[in-house]
Amino acid sequence: MKKLPILALLILILGCAKEQPDLIVKANIKGLKKGTVYLKKIKDTTLVTLDSVIVNGNAEFELVTPLDSPEMYYLFLNKNSNQDEAIAFFADKGITEINTTLKNFVFDAKIKGSAQHSKWEEYKAMISRLNERNLDLIVEKFEAQKSGDTAKLNAIETENNGLLKRKYLYTVNFALNNKDSEVAPYLALTEIYNARINFLDTINKALTPKVKNSKYGKELQIFIDGIKKSNTNKK
Structure with missing residues (x-):
């Protein structure tokens, strides 16, 4: 052979x-x-x-x-x-x-x-605590509405706004601290997409080149460009 x-x-x-x-x-x-x-x-x-x-x-x-x-x-x-x-x-x-x-x-x-999944789980662990308190506030608001407690309703509204602000700030800080992970642009697109444009822009500019070139990095750039174009057209 x-x-x-x-x-x-x-x-x-x-x-x-x-x-x-x-x-x-x-x-x-x-x-x-x-x-x-x-x-x-x-x-x-x-x-x-x-x-x-x-x-x-x-x-x-x-x-x-x-x-x-x-x-x-x-x-x-x-x-x-x-x-x-x-x-x-x-x-x-x-x-x-x-x-x-x-x-x-x-x-x-x-x-x-993946390492990205571990980061996402880390984020969810903190956010879940804020979401649990938000659910409590929904129940408290319902009870306050039934009893006509205006003072309680105002206090709930104030706390609810504070929770929302904390969620936004935590998400922005988490994304900035993990700018080398694809989780950062994903969170910007799914968790705080309706945040002020400067928050989204700050995250976008901080991303590493590898992450900016990822699926969610490219989508975030397109999303921000769309908002800026819309804002310009309104002027």
Whole structure:
């Protein structure tokens, strides 16, 4: 048998090798026997399916997709009912592991993956405390309206405005302190998109070149340019 030249052998090996997907989601949904799981993302304001798997007895599975830039993805579970549930996670190239349960699909989710997801979880932990207080204020406002307590209503309004300001300032500071993460422009676009333009501009100008060139970095620039153009036209 003739020996293959080294170059030809290398080409043969590389040709047979499978190309690794950009993003691999390894998931385990404890208690799931039957159902369909979807990997989705938002494209042009619409949720699109990137991959899916029909689960029939094996609660462990993998989903894959190309990925150009770190982005928010969603793991949707259809339990053969009319109601879908979704786990949101910030993904980058590589492997993301999601472990959860059928009973509490969203709330039991443990996610191990990108550095961006860890940053997003850090942000959510602080914001959740502000959101909880906001929910309390809604209940207090309802009770004050029933009793006609004007003084209480004014106090609630003042505190609510303060909470909103704290959320905006915390988000701006978090984005500035993480200007090298794609989470920064994402938060500007989703959490404080209706903030004053100078807040958004400050975040945008602070982003590192890599982040400015990311999906959310480019979208933030377009969003800010649109606001400035609109403001100019109003003059």
